[in-house]
Amino acid sequence: MPTATHLTRLRQILTPSEILTDNELIAPFCTDQRNRYLGQVFAVLQPHTVSSVQNILRYCQQQHIPVTPQGGNTGLCGGATPHASIAGKGIILSLSKLNRVRQLNLADNTITVEAGMILADVQAAARDANRYFPLSLASEGSCQIGGNIACNAGGLNVVRYGTMRDLVLGLEYVLADGELVSHLYPLHKNTSGYEMYQQIIGSEGTLAIITAATLKLFAPPQSVLTAWVGVENIHAATSLLSALKNHFAERLSSYELISQAALSLSASYSQLREPTSANWHILLELSDSLPAQDLTDPLISVLEQGNWLNTVVAQSENERQHLWTLRENISAAQHNLGASIKHDIVVPIEHVAEFVENCQQQLASTFPQTKTILFGHLGDGSLHYNVFIADIQSNDVYHYEDSINQLIYEQVLSHHGSIAAEHGIGQLKNQWLPRVRSSAEIKWMWAQKQYLDPQGILNPGKVLPPQA
Known part of the structure; x- marks a missing residue:
């Protein structure tokens, strides 16, 4: 069917504000963050409601139209950029207009948000309720929660809180045929059969389109201690990590490794002084939900016992922010190279x-x-x-x-x-997948794909290697 006919049909099921066809407006959606991949589509669809997502997928499956789902387009593996094999034949399904908080549940310590909500906004909504959502990424000002879930993002606080798989308590998603599966109630235990939503997390839009999620919240940290430690080698950094885990347990929330080359690059870019002189550097953070907890003296004691003395402990929020700026600006500083x-x-x-x-x-x-x-x-x-x-x-x-x-x-x-x-994995690494997954696992992945997306319209060319 000609593209013009598809657009006519889509305009019958969507509002004008949900359809972009102008090439200049479409272009930013078709290029990945690194300018590594350039895709081509005949339209970008930005549904405002879940029912619009369902209508889009029903039509696309009927007409065999490839669908590339997209969140904040901050990925680094080409997962949200249309694959070259579908050039001009498909659409980008942008979830950015599904960006509302649906429910805040303090009894269950959860927040239910739509997939297009920016991560920083989820953090702010939790903070306004005197709660804490721990996922933290350098791109948190632009990445969207649906993309975080689709890639099972981890970020800076995995040591204490885990990845997105650990932070999702319920999920709503639309299958390739338009069927809605919604289990957003915050059940802390559910052993009734296989857990389908866990397969959707990390599937990068190849099995379903995530539209909303119920996320775990935590008590906000009230005592925070941030330190920068210079070490001779990574063996020393690993030994320090073991000592800190043993002494502080769950109060160790972040433990970042930074090479001297990365630090020098970021310090120059950020116009900040390097905290320590060493071959390798550790940025660590301890936190406690109780106020005025003494974390400094115990930390110094551990450092002294292990002779990790090349250390700077942040004495103010301003100093803490300087240390984190050096870590978070590494990615931006690399552009100069x-x-x-x-x-x-x-x-x-x-x-x-x-x-x-x-x-x-x-x-x-x-x-x-x-x-x-x-x-x-x-x-x-x-x-x-x-x-x-x-x-x-x-x-x-x-x-x-x-x-x-x-x-x-x-x-x-x-x-x-x-x-x-x-x-x-996206389209960057799928040829390597058979090296890290067994043949049985690859067959199981393809079986999931073929059952949930028999026409192969959802994010084609991504994650799975070509079938033999």
């Missing part, structure tokens, strides 16, 4: 030091012109391992991507890790 080959990876914490040492040795030997900016969440073993190539600041750097990925990912796999920690 140009395009990079990014790796969002995870290995067991005990293997992080060996993994980094092996990778650095092999890169230096095989690609001596490369520079690595490494930082990440050592508290859960996930790292941002970004490789830059001297004198190449454009996307020409991707000519080296396959070879460098081969080197990095082989090390990840040899250390029992995974190629995706919190940004998902």
Whole structure:
């Protein structure tokens, strides 16, 4: 059926404000954050209601129209950009207009929000109710909660609160045929059969379109202590992590690893002084829901016992913000180095030091012109391992991507890790999925896909590798 006919039909089931067809308006939706992927669609649909989402999917399934769901478009793996195989044939389904708080439930400590709500707004809504929503990301001012769930985002507070999979208590989603599945009641226990919504979390829009979620809330931290520790190597950083977990248990909420190269880059970009002089750096945060808890003396005691004395403890909220700015600005500061080959990876914490040492040795030997900016969440073993190539600041750097990925990912796999920690697979890594998932798991994934999306209209070309 011609595109013009599709648009005519869509205008019959949607309001004019829910349809974008002008090329200039569509363009920003078709390019990913890194300018790594450029897609083509004949329309961007921005439904204002869940019933509109249902109507869109009913029509698209009937007409075999590919649907690329999109939240804040902050992903790094091309998961929200239309795949080249469907160029001009499909639509982008933007959830940004589904952005309301549906319910605040203080008895169950939950908030129910729609998928297009910006993460920072969810945090603010919780704060207004004297509660705390712990997911925290550098992109929290623009990423949307549906995308966070679809990629099972982790962020800065995973050590204490877990990933989005741990923070979702109920989910509402629309299947490819338009059927609505809604279980938003905050049940803290439910053992009645298989839990379908857990399969939707992390599926990157390939199984269903998330429209709303019920999220766990917590008591707001009232005592917070932030410290920056310089260490000689990652082995020392891992030992410190073990000591802190043993002493502070759940009060350790964040534990970030930062290389000296990453710190120097961010400090220059942020125009802030480097807190310590060391090969590696740790930014840690302790918190307690009770006010005026003495966290400083116990922390100093642990640091002194382990001879971790190269430490700066924030004495004010301003100093705390300076430390976090140095961590959060690393991503933005990297733009000054140009395009990079990014790796969002995870290995067991005990293997992080060996993994980094092996990778650095092999890169230096095989690609001596490369520079690595490494930082990440050592508290859960996930790292941002970004490789830059001297004198190449454009996307020409991707000519080296396959070879460098081969080197990095082989090390990840040899250390029992995974190629995706919190940004998902998208279209960037799906060819690697069979290396980290067994053939039985891949078959099960395809079986789920074929049952829930028999026409293959939901986010084609993403996550799953091509079938043999």
